[in-house]
Amino acid sequence: MNVGRGTILVVEDEPEIRRFLRSSLGAEGYRVVESATGRRGAIDAGSHKPDLAIIDLGLPDMDGVEIIRRIREWSSMPILVLSARTHERSKIEALDAGADDYVTKPFGIGELFARVRAAMRHRVRPMQGGMQVRLGNTLVDLEARRAIRDGTEVRLTAIELKLLGCLARHLGMVVTHRTLLAEVWGPGHASDTHYLRIYMKQLREKLEDDPARPTHILTETGIGYRMVADD
Amino acid sequence: MSATRQWIGYAWAAGASTACTLAGFAMAPRFDLVNIAMVYLLAVVVIALRFTRGAAVFTSVASVALFDFLFVPPQGTFTVDDVQYLLTFAIMLAVAVVISGLTRNVREQARAQAVLEVEAETERIRSVLLASISHDLRTPLAVMSGASSSLAERGELLGEKERRELARSLYEQSRDMGERVAKVLQMTRLETGAMSLDRDWVSLPELAATVLDRLAERLAGHRAMVEWPADLPLVHVDAVLLEQVLANLLDNAARHTASGTVVRLRAQVRDADIVVSVEDFGHGIPEADVERVFAKFHHAGTAPGGMGLGLSIARSIVRLHHGEAWAERIPGGGTAFRFTLPRETAPAMPAEPPEAPR
Numbered sequence: 001m002n003v004g005r006g007t008i009l010v011v012e013d014e015p016e017i018r019r020f021l022r023s024s025l026g027a028e029g030y031r032v033v034e035s036a037t038g039r040r041g042a043i044d045a046g047s048h049k050p051d052l053a054i055i056d057l058g059l060p061d062m063d064g065v066e067i068i069r070r071i072r073e074w075s076s077m078p079i080l081v082l083s084a085r086t087h088e089r090s091k092i093e094a095l096d097a098g099a100d101d102y103v104t105k106p107f108g109i110g111e112l113f114a115r116v117r118a119a120m121r122h123r124v125r126p127m128q129g130g131m132q133v134r135l136g137n138t139l140v141d142l143e144a145r146r147a148i149r150d151g152t153e154v155r156l157t158a159i160e161l162k163l164l165g166c167l168a169r170h171l172g173m174v175v176t177h178r179t180l181l182a183e184v185w186g187p188g189h190a191s192d193t194h195y196l197r198i199y200m201k202q203l204r205e206k207l208e209d210d211p212a213r214p215t216h217i218l219t220e221t222g223i224g225y226r227m228v229a230d231d
Numbered sequence: 232m233s234a235t236r237q238w239i240g241y242a243w244a245a246g247a248s249t250a251c252t253l254a255g256f257a258m259a260p261r262f263d264l265v266n267i268a269m270v271y272l273l274a275v276v277v278i279a280l281r282f283t284r285g286a287a288v289f290t291s292v293a294s295v296a297l298f299d300f301l302f303v304p305p306q307g308t309f310t311v312d313d314v315q316y317l318l319t320f321a322i323m324l325a326v327a328v329v330i331s332g333l334t335r336n337v338r339e340q341a342r343a344q345a346v347l348e349v350e351a352e353t354e355r356i357r358s359v360l361l362a363s364i365s366h367d368l369r370t371p372l373a374v375m376s377g378a379s380s381s382l383a384e385r386g387e388l389l390g391e392k393e394r395r396e397l398a399r400s401l402y403e404q405s406r407d408m409g410e411r412v413a414k415v416l417q418m419t420r421l422e423t424g425a426m427s428l429d430r431d432w433v434s435l436p437e438l439a440a441t442v443l444d445r446l447a448e449r450l451a452g453h454r455a456m457v458e459w460p461a462d463l464p465l466v467h468v469d470a471v472l473l474e475q476v477l478a479n480l481l482d483n484a485a486r487h488t489a490s491g492t493v494v495r496l497r498a499q500v501r502d503a504d505i506v507v508s509v510e511d512f513g514h515g516i517p518e519a520d521v522e523r524v525f526a527k528f529h530h531a532g533t534a535p536g537g538m539g540l541g542l543s544i545a546r547s548i549v550r551l552h553h554g555e556a557w558a559e560r561i562p563g564g565g566t567a568f569r570f571t572l573p574r575e576t577a578p579a580m581p582a583e584p585p586e587a588p589r
Contacts, residue, residue, distance in 0.1 A: 088429070088471055106409045108402070145587055158587035177431075194432035194465050194577040201434060212440060212457060219441045222429070222471040 005029040006051035006120065011041030011067065012082065013059050021054065024109050025116075038062025042070045050077060052119055055099070057083040057090050065090070065097045072098035078119035082107075088222040092176055095223070101173045102223075118172030133168050133229045135216035138207045140164055147207060154206050159184055163199055167217070167227035176224040200225060240282030241289060247274040248293040255302055264302055268319050271298055275323050279330035287327035295320040359528070364415055367538050371404040371411075378404075414540045417475070418527065421547040428469040428551060432577050435459065435466060435507065439496055442477045449482060452490025458497035465577045466505060472548045473572075476556075479541035480509040480568045487566075488513030504554070504571040512565040521558045545570070 008030045012018050015036070022032045033048045035041035038059040045053055045067075053071065057064035068079055081094045081102045091102045100122065101115050133140045138149040142165050147154040156164070162184045167175055178190045185195060200219070204211040218226045251274045255267040271294035279287035295316075299309055303316055378397040386394060420426050436459045443455055466473070477496070484494045488511045499506045516524060523529055525546050528539040546556040549570040556570035 106406065108406075155586045157583050157585060159583055161587050192578075192580075195580050197432055197434040197437060197465055198580060200437065212436065213443065214440060218444075219437050221438065221441055221474045222431070222469075 007031045007033060007048060008116070009033045009035065009041065009044055009048060009050035009053040011035045011038060011044075011053065011059065011064075012056040013037065013061075014056075017056075017082075021112075024112075028113065030116075038064070038067050042067050045071050045075070045077070049075075052078045052080065052116060054080045054082060054116075055094075057081050057087070057094055065093050068094055068097045068099050078122060080115055080119060091223060092178075095174065095176050096178060100170070114172070122170065122173060131168060133164075133171065133227070135207055135227075135229055136209050138216075140168070140207070142168060149207065156206065157202075159199060160203055160206070163203065164227075167225060168229075171227055171229055174220050174224050174226045178224075180224065196225070237283060237285070240278070240286035243282060244278050244286040244290040244293065247278055248290055248297055250274070251294060252297050252301060255298070259302060267302055268298060271295075272323055272326060275327050276330055279327050280334050282331075284328065284331035284335070287331040288324065291320070291323040291327040295323055364538075367411055368408060371408040374404045375401055375408070411538050414538050414544060417544055418540050418547075421544060421551070426472075426551065428472070430467050431470050432465045433468050433470045433473060435463060435498055435505075438470060438474055439477060442474055442481060443496075446478060446481055446485070449485050450494065453485055453488070454491070454493045455481075456493055456495045458495065460498060460500055462500055463498055463505070464500070464574060466572050467575045467577075468552055468572060469548075472551070476545045476548050476570065477507075477509070479545040483541050483568065484509055484511040484513075484566075487511065500574065502574075504574050506569055506571050508567050508569045510561060510565060510567045512561070515560050515564050515566050516558065518560060521560065524558055525556070542568070 005028065008025055010018055010021050010025075010032055012021065012034075013036055018034050018036070022034060025032050033044055033050060035044045038061050041053075041055065041059075042062075044050075055064050055067055059067075064081060068081070071077065071079065078101075079099045081091065081099045082105055083091050083094070083102055084105050091104075094102065100119050103112050103115055131142050133142070138147055138154070140147045142161070145156070145161055147156055147164075163180060166180055166183050177193050177196060180196060181192055182190045185192065189195065200217060201211070204214045204217055208214045208216060216228050218228060220226055248271070251267075251271045254270050258267055258270070275287060275291045275294060278290040296309070298319070299316060300307065378401040381389065382394065382397050382401070389397070436457065439457055443450065443457075481494060481496065488494070492512045495508075495510045497508050497510070499508070525542050526539075527543045529542070542556075542558075545568075549556040549572075553573055554571040556568070559567045559569065561567050
């Protein structure tokens, strides 16, 4: 066992879910701090200085989004939220409030670990300028502002590059429509989702092996997009 | 009764009294005063039947006043010469009160009856629903409690392989059950009208890719194909709900057809709408069932699992989007599940040069 991968704060009122998270995360070598209430969680986030926080959005004593806001006032620690299916609104609110990613209940442990690892990596190695991302047979070089696919250069537009940059800065993590639109087209276009539909289609046609079944630029229905790179 | 409706009653009462008065003037030269009184009585009866007691009493008072003032000599005064007109007034008032009272009783009974009928129907639906739900949830629950108790109590006696198998079936059944519970909740939400659409511009091929990815396991045995026309526009829909429509239709096709067969997802652009189809090439469904498959808890004879809610949910969601969903037999074998979505034009997007400057 590789002890010492970091401390994870779990803010969750259901004891059974806490127990399952404690044993699974513990087995992976993480130290787990548990808080059963939102109030306690906000305090524990300050006193234990965890490397990552997992926060349930359905806490009885406090809105999960409120805890995220409080933590974001002083810390940029990665935050994952747990949320019930069909609550897209609350997920988006949490993400807009500063959460980095979400996992929908009920979830498999594989999915949770993938999210934890992506968020931890993001913390350790925030996106530097000269970043390259490998997406299957395509290498995107954000500093050189170009992509090479199977040895041939792919022409990218300025907006496509901005979109790729924004997704790559949150590699492995979801980026909301609002964030993408505001960052690329400006805050006045935050609800023009049709721009994204058109540009993501273009990007997939340029970069994905099978644009009809993308494996690197993924759609999170109702929420946003996620870029998954090959290591 | 609403205030508006009350005022309408009084307006009708005033109108009826006026109409009777006009009729009375027309009748006066040739008819007896008693006959004119009868016309007023008719107005009282009609108002009492249609409106409130207040309106009926108002009609009788207005009628007697008008009758007395305009027709009973000496005209132009309220002097009641003859005691018989006092009787007329008393009778009119009595008629107004009795008839409006009777009408109110009948109305209340009818209303109570309607409430009872709705309650009985709701109760019937609820019990069918509960029976069906509990049956469909009990099976996976039995598997889960069996598998988990084996692991908890006899874990050390089992081989590594058996332990893994039990754990896997526990996981699969619980996931399946989660899906079923979600469907029941969704159906309830759709039926109570508690669902609001969160519309967004959505690309059907993009949404389909996500769904095919999500259903990869279930569709693994089938050959899934997509066919999109080049001019397919974006649709203005609730992406999460539409994803569910596609997922339910694809899941349905995968469940009811043999593995190795093709499941095809395609769209056709028409003048006013877009037709999206999920076509399978199984045995097809009997003509008599093309409508019945959309009923709640409908189970096709051969199908394993499922709650019989998927198609019903899909149709409800499509209708929320002002579309229609139906099934068709494909000549030569197979079934097409189709639905329409209104065709709309997304706002224009600023163009940009094909390549970024370096």
